[in-house]
Amino acid sequence: MTALEHSAIERPARVRPALGLRIVNGVAKLIRAWRNRREIYQLGEMSDAQLADIGLVRGDLHVAWNAPLGIDPTEQLGWIAQARLRADEAAARRMI
Numbered sequence: 001m002t003a004l005e006h007s008a009i010e011r012p013a014r015v016r017p018a019l020g021l022r023i024v025n026g027v028a029k030l031i032r033a034w035r036n037r038r039e040i041y042q043l044g045e046m047s048d049a050q051l052a053d054i055g056l057v058r059g060d061l062h063v064a065w066n067a068p069l070g071i072d073p074t075e076q077l078g079w080i081a082q083a084r085l086r087a088d089e090a091a092a093r094r095m096i
Contacts, residue, residue: 029070036074040065043077055081 043051044061051057060080064073 029072033069033072036072037065040073040077055084 040061043056044058048058051060056077060077063080064076067073067076
């Protein structure tokens with residue numbers, strides 16, 4: 001068997017585990033996003049003052065809830081809170 005024939009035989013064996021791993025990771029990501037979506041409801045039960053303490057406003061919950069299913073809403077809320085914190089810090093520096 002030539003080297004070319006040998007590598008052609010081995011290649012599909014390497015591709016299958018990688019494809020299977022991507023599928024498993026994708027399903028796990030969707031399940032995690034679905035579970036975290038349910039957690040948004042618990043955040044919705046918090047008062048506006050409690051949400052402000054963690055850097056969110058009630059509208060942020062709606063933005064995260066309306067995100068596509070493949071996006072983890074808790075990650076999106078983290079990004080929103082971080083962006084708001086950076087904007088507040090920049091505004092505070094301008095005032096000094």
